[in-house]
Amino acid sequence: MKGNVIVGQSGGPTAAINSSxxxxxxxxxxxxxxxxxxxxxxxxxxxxxxxxxLSKHITCDLDVELLKRTPAAYLGSCRYKLPDIHKDMSVYExxxxxxxxxxxxxxxxxxxxxxxxxxxxxxDYAILTGSPIRFVGCPKTIDNDLALTDxxxxxxxxxxxxxxxxxxxxxxxxxxxxxKGLVSIVEIMGRNAGWLTGASALAKGEDCDGPDMxxxxxxxxxxxxxxxxxxKLMETKSSVVVCVSEGIRTQxxxxxxELGNASxxxxxxGHKQMGGTASFLANYIAGEMxxxxxxxxLSTLQxxxxxxxxxxxxxxxxxxxxxxxxxxxxGDTGKMVVLVRHSDDPYQCGTEVKDVHKIANDEKIVPREWxxxxxxxxTDEFITYVRPLIQGDVSPIMVDGIPRHLYHPKHKx
Amino acid sequence: MKGNVIVGQSGGPTAAINSSxxxxxxxxxxxxxxxxxxxxxxxxxxxxxxxxxLSKHITCDLDVELLKRTPAAYLGSCRYKLPDIHKDMSVYExxxxxxxxxxxxxxxxxxxxxxxxxxxxxxDYAILTGSPIRFVGCPKTIDNDLALTDxxxxxxxxxxxxxxxxxxxxxxxxxxxxxKGLVSIVEIMGRNAGWLTGASALAKGEDCDGPDMxxxxxxxxxxxxxxxxxxKLMETKSSVVVCVSEGIRTQxxxxxxELGNASxxxxxxGHKQMGGTASFLANYIAGEMxxxxxxxxLSTLQxxxxxxxxxxxxxxxxxxxxxxxxxxxxGDTGKMVVLVRHSDDPYQCGTEVKDVHKIANDEKIVPREWxxxxxxxxTDEFITYVRPLIQGDVSPIMVDGIPRHLYHPKHKx
Numbered sequence: 001m002k003g004n005v006i007v008g009q010s011g012g013p014t015a016a017i018n019s020s021x022x023x024x025x026x027x028x029x030x031x032x033x034x035x036x037x038x039x040x041x042x043x044x045x046x047x048x049x050x051x052x053x054l055s056k057h058i059t060c061d062l063d064v065e066l067l068k069r070t071p072a073a074y075l076g077s078c079r080y081k082l083p084d085i086h087k088d089m090s091v092y093e094x095x096x097x098x099x100x101x102x103x104x105x106x107x108x109x110x111x112x113x114x115x116x117x118x119x120x121x122x123x124d125y126a127i128l129t130g131s132p133i134r135f136v137g138c139p140k141t142i143d144n145d146l147a148l149t150d151x152x153x154x155x156x157x158x159x160x161x162x163x164x165x166x167x168x169x170x171x172x173x174x175x176x177x178x179x180k181g182l183v184s185i186v187e188i189m190g191r192n193a194g195w196l197t198g199a200s201a202l203a204k205g206e207d208c209d210g211p212d213m214x215x216x217x218x219x220x221x222x223x224x225x226x227x228x229x230x231x232k233l234m235e236t237k238s239s240v241v242v243c244v245s246e247g248i249r250t251q252x253x254x255x256x257x258e259l260g261n262a263s264x265x266x267x268x269x270g271h272k273q274m275g276g277t278a279s280f281l282a283n284y285i286a287g288e289m290x291x292x293x294x295x296x297x298l299s300t301l302q303x304x305x306x307x308x309x310x311x312x313x314x315x316x317x318x319x320x321x322x323x324x325x326x327x328x329x330x331g332d333t334g335k336m337v338v339l340v341r342h343s344d345d346p347y348q349c350g351t352e353v354k355d356v357h358k359i360a361n362d363e364k365i366v367p368r369e370w371x372x373x374x375x376x377x378x379t380d381e382f383i384t385y386v387r388p389l390i391q392g393d394v395s396p397i398m399v400d401g402i403p404r405h406l407y408h409p410k411h412k413x
Numbered sequence: 414m415k416g417n418v419i420v421g422q423s424g425g426p427t428a429a430i431n432s433s434x435x436x437x438x439x440x441x442x443x444x445x446x447x448x449x450x451x452x453x454x455x456x457x458x459x460x461x462x463x464x465x466x467l468s469k470h471i472t473c474d475l476d477v478e479l480l481k482r483t484p485a486a487y488l489g490s491c492r493y494k495l496p497d498i499h500k501d502m503s504v505y506e507x508x509x510x511x512x513x514x515x516x517x518x519x520x521x522x523x524x525x526x527x528x529x530x531x532x533x534x535x536x537d538y539a540i541l542t543g544s545p546i547r548f549v550g551c552p553k554t555i556d557n558d559l560a561l562t563d564x565x566x567x568x569x570x571x572x573x574x575x576x577x578x579x580x581x582x583x584x585x586x587x588x589x590x591x592x593k594g595l596v597s598i599v600e601i602m603g604r605n606a607g608w609l610t611g612a613s614a615l616a617k618g619e620d621c622d623g624p625d626m627x628x629x630x631x632x633x634x635x636x637x638x639x640x641x642x643x644x645k646l647m648e649t650k651s652s653v654v655v656c657v658s659e660g661i662r663t664q665x666x667x668x669x670x671e672l673g674n675a676s677x678x679x680x681x682x683g684h685k686q687m688g689g690t691a692s693f694l695a696n697y698i699a700g701e702m703x704x705x706x707x708x709x710x711l712s713t714l715q716x717x718x719x720x721x722x723x724x725x726x727x728x729x730x731x732x733x734x735x736x737x738x739x740x741x742x743x744g745d746t747g748k749m750v751v752l753v754r755h756s757d758d759p760y761q762c763g764t765e766v767k768d769v770h771k772i773a774n775d776e777k778i779v780p781r782e783w784x785x786x787x788x789x790x791x792t793d794e795f796i797t798y799v800r801p802l803i804q805g806d807v808s809p810i811m812v813d814g815i816p817r818h819l820y821h822p823k824h825k826x
Binding site: 073308404 | 425426454484485486489490491492573578581582584585586589590618619620621692707709710712713714716718720721723800803804805806808811812813814816818819821
């Protein structure tokens, strides 16, 4: 490379997104980039000329290792969507002026569907105006809902965290026997795609029966059938653990979490804040069955739990970052790096580049045939798909008993 | 030892309680016990003659290592309190008949305050009736609220989990910048004692500012002052993270979680189920400040997160189990093993035995001088006390990407 590289992060945090950043940084330096800049808070920050020189923050090999182990977007993130080119040219003029000033040869954007839309528009604009800058996207999302790629970096680590935590919850809930039993409802992220919720089945093994039921957002949720299944299970078990996606919906299309009202307080947008799906179902079952219930939200921990990251995931994230720089250096633009699986066992997976115009905001959901007929569990095919992605560990670098992260660059408010 | 040993577990689950069980088992075998029985679901199960021969379940050294890494009570737990001896002799007659039948020489009970009450009553009854059986207690509770002992096994691992998770939450919450900022409220266990909530301060280090405020149940909670402090912080920060104990109470003695109503459903006992403390405060701040808020309950994961156990904690738990057997073998009864700290740095800690009659259900709370004047953080003395207890790791034994536990004995419903 002859010029400089700039990299940004966008969308929700993951445990692996900084490993992609490390991969971008290292590969860019290795291929001769003079400087590698990092946008602070993505394209939105770049427009305000908020960026850092990454070599000032990643000063040695240990920093690279720390960065791989640091959860959530190191550079900060944003949810900004660029306007259509023909609607507002000025935004693009501004961005390209900054990129030219920084002598940028390649822009790498790590993110999900929205970020790929950014890559698409910027590369279109470059072609339109004859700019030589190249734009390549790196997939990232715990939700695993990106089309074209076998899976997304970030998903494997979240799946490993979920499988492990659900297994620990199952043990915990078997301990004490309540007179009328205990029903635990575990709420897992994923509004429209059930990849993460399905990963709770990873808890199942020789030493654990796994969750009793798993409800994905791909299947319409029937609350009466659900209650009857819980009742049936409680006839033979003292503890029932059910994993549900935050996005499960009833026949009429309503989110289950919308069925209850959490409190009288209204949120910033003036409407009542909803209780969670788990909390609603736990209250419902307690009311219906007069038994002890528990609602457990895995919350943001499932996406930022880098202390339990998957080695496969962290290495692939790094690899994808490197492949994006390589592609840009070799002249690709308007592309996204994708992961292509060659086999499940032994697990073999490589990278390719695909045209970002083909991604088109499709959400990849769990195929119907990977969910059982009743809609209450995932099949063995699902597990065969996910299992390789959670293999291996990335030992945290512990300082004084707590995992060390790479020091955070100062962000302006 | 000439006879047999029986061991039980009682109270809430922890990540270290099974390491104590492993210590009891190993030491009993080493000292010549013929058989080591495990009561299923504590003294309550024993009364129904529910017990197992532990040597059938712990068959090799690897099983001992797995047991140390298995969260929650392996044998199952109970919350049964024995009646006063003079009020109901028959319960004691029943228990001692079973113990005699099993040729028990020593009974070891691993648990918190209630369990020590069990040890006290059983040893009193033995003395009263001339039974030679000896009774020794092993401290256990994540809450760290047992008197006489420097700290309790289980606390260190929970503290490590909390420090690590809060650090990850802080990173996660800094990622995206919301127009009016983001306030995250993290709810941590501990109804009356703030040891665990205070442990959130462990997140603080060179690479992390730590939580912005920490509210312990030892200090009366003033919701208006809290709101004003959050407002003040939001003037300079885009993300504020506050850790609160589930047990914080307002001036009039009401739990904060009682201030809101989660839903219209009533629980098994006919009263409305409460929303959590974090969820109430998140809704309150959203209403008052019109900003984005998030409620995160660390829930049961903080007590069962054995994948992130502290090595010091797991080893001490094992040691305490062994010390209990040794004490009983040497003739002690009506005693509890305690941990005695000799120095903070280098950390040195040994075991002693104390008279269980002196424990008397005292709850050890955080000393006022270990909380700052304003009541919004813990002091350096608190950290000096907790820090040694979270040192070192116990690598999970991974099978197919997920931590392996020791197979669970079949419990009857």
